[in-house]
Amino acid sequence: MPVFTIFKPKKIMKDFQQNYDEFHGKSGLNISLLQNFKTEYIFQQLPIGIAIIDPASGKFLFINSSFAQILGYTEEELLKKTFQSITHPEDLNKNLELHEKLLKGETDSYNIEKRNVRKDGVVIWVDLTVIRLKDKKSRREFHLGTIFDLSVRKFSEQQIKVSEELFRTVISNAPISIFATDKSGIFTLHEGKAIERVGMKAGENVGSSAYELFAGLEVIEHNGQVTTGKSILDRVSNGEYLSGITEMNGVVFDNKFAPIWDNNGKVNGLLGVATDITEQKRMENERLEFETRYRMLFNEIDEGFCIIEMIFDENQNPIDYCFLEINPAFEKQTGLKDAYGKRMRELEPLHEKYWFEIYGRIALTGVPERFVNRAEQLHRWYDVYAFRFGQSEKHQVAILFNDITERKLVIEKLQQSEHNLAEAERIGNSGSWDYNVTTDKASWSKNMFRIFDVDPEIPKELVFKNFVENLVHPxxxxxxxxxxxxAVTGKRPYNMEYRIIHKDGKIRNVRAIAETLFDERGHAMRMIGKVEDITELKKRGEEFRYRAEIASNISDGIMLNRKKDGIIVHTNRRFEEMFGYGHGELIGKHVAILNAPGSNRNATQVDETIIKSVHEKGKWKGVVQNAKKDGSIFWSQASVSQFEHSSFGRVLISVQMDITEQVQAEMALHENEIRQRAMISNISDVIAIIDKQGINQFISANVEKWFGWMPDELIGQNTFNNIHPDDQKRIKDDFYSLFAKPGKIVNTECRYQCKDNSYKWIELTAVNRLSISAIYGVLVNYHDISQRKMAVEKLIRHGKELKLLSNELINVQEKEKKILARELHDEIGQALTAMKINLSSVLKNIPNETHNLAYERIRETDELLNTILTRVHDISLNLHPAILEILGFIKTIKSYAQQFEKRTGIKVRVIDDFKSNLNTEQEINLFRIVQEALTNVAKHADAQNVEICFDSGNRWFVLTIKDDGKGFTANPNIEMSENAPGIGLIGMNERVNAMQGKFRISSRPRKGTKIQIKVLLYGKGK
Structure with a gap:
């Protein structure tokens, strides 16, 4: 970069003009001279971009290597382009205007900073200078341009601007304030959002003394020592770096103080940063509450939990661990009794070494681990999450674990089943798939990837649109x-043949069939299907359609028989080998000799079926079961068509391919399905199949474990008889709608009768499989949720208790506030009033001519008493609105609204078209809600106007508070909201709940906020 700074565009242009004048007289602007000039001077000597441009077209005539390098092109590529094609669209018009002026002779040169687009698409900034050159002989005009790459400078300018904006944003939005003073303690800077929390404005204190603001504050230093703000400022002025906690107007700050040094090493001022940690303090209190809840969770969860201390040898190898804490589920999950305080080797001496290694590693590194392992000595599998607990030197590890032995056994059986299915698919050259219509994602079996020649590691084709676009023949x-x-709209089944293209360009034929599952609204949810590679089958079937194909393709069996009587008149060698006959041995025999015994078709039926299809469609295709000469059975794919033979008249030509292996593979797949069905009896849930009348056709053996019934006792019985009477109608309605729609799924909960006449809560999931011949019924899964139901009921009960406690807390607070307000008004207020009367009397009796300093001090004291009396009145009103008892609810609200408007400048309109029939408790709670709502408006809303509206009917009283502020993203259910501005809304909700009312909040960004409360009217004194 430094080498560029020694070149100046004007100097370069001047040198070029001089060289141009020297050689232009030789032969005009000669191409060879230009090339010579390009090689020997500018084009190879300067690290700036230089180009000669045709003025009329803008095409580059010559460029240097630096020009090409800056734009990322080769020189040859740029000589085919124009300057317009590489100019950024937003700068092109401005460039063309300057170019037009140069063409018209209005100027001899121009300079512009603009954006160009490199070959790789990157936008770069350049400094472009262009001059006009004119050959004196030919009068031909050319433009010479130079460019400097300004991208680095532009990027630096942008980064500086971003950094400045970021600093201003942080200062104005973060919960901090920054101040600086000169050496005498006068504020030179006081900015930041945090100062607004204490009623100040940014910059308000500039010019005033920091000692006046901080001197009276109590500072708790981080070493625990309590001192004053003045002492802190004095010590920082002497060069100390200090920090401490202060509280101002209920806001807690963490402060950092540092001296500002001049070039002589003397303190020239102070610098301070105050961070609002009020929320942090609140969170510390919440943490204590969380720990209490954690203890409750610790004792209630079903998973095992323990905290252990690792024991290491002298080489830091883990050798044992001690149980420091265990939860009630620990013994059930492990079978270890009285484990608390004992070592694992003491409880189980042969416990596997890898458990100690894993927990030892977590204790030393602090990296949590999630894993599944088998405890051989405990004969169980565990799903474990372990993490370091507490300080690293204590070597403690917390372990959350769950016994998954039963689940593991089921998974192993399923994996074996999947392996068997994959083998069956491989043998049958087929694959299976499961497509989620909603998410447009599919899962394929392993053989599907082989059939479609797709890499399983890059499954982008699994999205349906990609699958069609990338794999299906155009x-x-x-x-x-x-x-x-x-298929997804239910118009016709998903059953078709189509072609696919492999990565090497080869075309394959596949047959696809699938079943679509619909939800209760008739919307497609899933498609489960099978794909078979029928390329070879397709080829053979097409190759043997006519006589000409017989001679050229004799690898499959071919037979001709007379249409009128079914007598065989010709077979090829492959056909004879396929059926085990010698050459010519089948001639003259009837085709029925080839049918397998017991196929439920006689020769006449076979002939009629084939002849009818050939007559109507021109051909017949199908799979037939055949018998060889030795009586062995095999399967073939047959294709039959007809033609007129010169000797035998109309004949049928049958082309057959042995597909026994494929059929056997399909049979193996069917057997695998039967095995999978048998596995159902081994999973933990109860599986059943019922018919359209609700009669149990099948039920898994573990029904005895969960409900006490033997399967034989329930099979043949109506399943609805075991449903609790209160749940029967609902369940029957669900099932009757389920019966009407294939593929529909129902998920619900109900109570199921056990053999001992007790009932258990179950989660019931049912799928309509009446259209599947292998099932022909409704597949039902029963899952025992009794424990979950008990837990939910317990949570509801606890919630009600917490709600009652909250209501009682509000009542106690109001009583305490009322007592404190009465004391302020009756005791302190009256005493201050008496003092004011005395002072006023003293002031009136002092003659005017004797006014002196004492008089002024008494007058100032009198004014101070006025302020104190006003403040005491405000505090008393906020603590307990006694004015409610004097003026009534509406006048009290209006009075408070007037005070709020005077204090904040926000206009408040009160609409009171009703007569209050509220009781005292309701009036107090609603007054508190109005107070809190107006406080939130002042703190958060940036509003100009507020409207308070009251309305009442025969039973309900409605309070509505609206503002025109900035609003926020709100959840109508305030108890579930995470976006509410502060905890005030939660307090309002608690008060509304105490009145058994309804609370609703609606807000949108920049659209203001609306709060609506509805409470029942009980009348005065109720």
Whole structure:
């Protein structure tokens, strides 16, 4: 970069003009001279971009290597472009205006800072200078341009601007304030959002003394020592760096004080940063409450939990651990009794070494781990989450674990089943898939990736649109999309053949079939399907359609028989080998000899089916079960068409391919499904299949474990008879709607009767599988949720208790506030009033001519008493609105609104078109809500106007408070809101709950806020 600073655009242009004048007289602006000039001077000597441009077209005639390097092109690429094509669209018009002036001769040169677009798309800033050159002989004009890369400078300017804006944003929005003083303690800076919390404005204190503001404050230093603000300022002025906690108007600050040094090493002022930690203090109190709740959770959770202390040998190898704390579920999960305070080796001497290694590693590194391991000595599998607890030197680890032995056994069985299914798919050259219509994502079996030649590690094709776009043959895409759309809308089944393209360009044929599952509204949710690679089958079927194809493709079996009587007139060698006959042995025999015994079709039926299809469609295709000469059975894919033979008349040509392996694979898949069904009896939940009448057709064996019934006792019985009478109608309605729609799913809860006549709560999930022949019923899953129900009921009961406690707390607070307000008014207020009367009397009796310093001090004291009396009155009103008992509810609200408007400048309109029929408790609570709402408006809303509206009917009283402030994103259910500005709204909600009322808040950013409270009218004194 430094080398660029020695070149000046004007100097370069001047040198170029001189060289141009020297050689232009030789032969005009000659190309060879330009090339010579390019090589020997500017084009190879300067690290700036230089180009000669055709004025009319803007095309580059010559460029140097620096020009190409700056723009990221080769020289050859740029010579095919114009300056317009590389100019940023937003700067092109300005560039063209200057270019036009140069063309018209209005100027000889121009300079502009503009943006160019590099070849790689990156936008760069350049300094462009262009001069006009004109050949005196040919009168031809050229433009010479130079560019300097300004990107680094522009980036630096932008970063500086961002940094400045970021600093201002942080200062104005973060909960801190920053101040600085000169050496005499006068504020030179006092900014930050935190000072607004104590009623100050940014910059308000500049010019005033820091000693006046801080001198009276009590400072708790971080070493615990209590001192004054003046002492802190004095010590910082002497060069100390100090910090401490202060409280001002209920706001707690963490302060850092530092001296400002001049160049001579003397203190020239003070610098301070105050951080609002009020919320932090509040959170510390909440932490204590959280610990109490944690202890409750610790004792209630079903998972095992313990805290251990690791024991290491002299080489820091973990050798044992001691149980410091265990929860009630620990013994159930582990089988270890009285583990508290004991070591693991003491409880289980042969406990596996890897447990100690894992927990030892966590204790030393502090890195938590989640893992699944088997405890051989305990004969159980565990899902474990472990993390370091407390300080690192204590080597303590907290462990949350769950016994997953049963789940592990089920997973292993399922994995074996999946392996068997994959093998069956591999043998049958087929694959299965499961597509989620809602998320547009599919999951494929392993063989699907092989069929479609897709890398399993890059499954972008699993999104349906990508699948069609990337894998389906272009001519088949529309058909595939059409069938898919009809399937998800229920118009027709998903059953089709189409072509796919592999990465090497090869085309494959596949057959796809799927079932669509719909929700209760008829919307498609899932599609479960199967894909079979039928490329080879497709080829063989098409190759043997006519006589000409017989001669060229004899790898499959081919047979001709007369249409009128079914007598075989020709077979090829492959057909004879397929059926185990010698050459010519089948000629003259009837085709029925080839049918497998017991296929439930006689020769006549076979002929009629084939002949009818050939007559109507021109061909017949299908899978047939055949018998060889030795009686062995095999399967073949047959394709039959007809043509006119010169010797035998109309004949049927049958092309057959042995697909026994494929059929056996499908049969293996079917057997695997049967095995999977058998596995159902081993999972923890109860699985059942019922018919349309609700009769149990199948029920898994673990029904005895959960409900005490033997499966045989329930099979053949109506399942609704075991549903609790109060739940029966609802469950029957759900099932009757389920029966009407294939694929529909119902999920609900109800009570199920046990054999001992007790009832258990269950979660019931049912899927309509009446359309699937293997099931032909409704598949039902029963999951025992009794424990969960008990836990929910317990939580509801605790919630009610907390609500009662909250209401009682509000009442106690109001009583205490009332007592304190009465004391302020009756005792302190009266005493201050008496003092004011005495002072007023003294002032009146002092003659005017004797006014002196004492008189002024008495007058100032009198004014101070006025202020104190006003403040005492405000405090008394805030603590307990005694004025409610004197003026009544409406006048009290109006009075408070007038005071609020005078204090904040925010206009308050009170609409009171009603007669109050509220009781005393309701009036106090509603007054408090108005107070809190107006306080929130003043603190958060930035509003200009507030409207308070009262309305009442025969039973309900409605209070509405609206403002035109900045608003916020609100949740109508305030108990669930995370965006409410502060905890005041929660307090309002508690008061409304105490009155058994309704609370609603609505707000949007820049649209203001509306609070509405509805309470029942009970009348005075109720």
């Amino acid at each position: 001519e088949d895409k529309e058909h595939v999309l059409s069938v898919f759309q009809d």
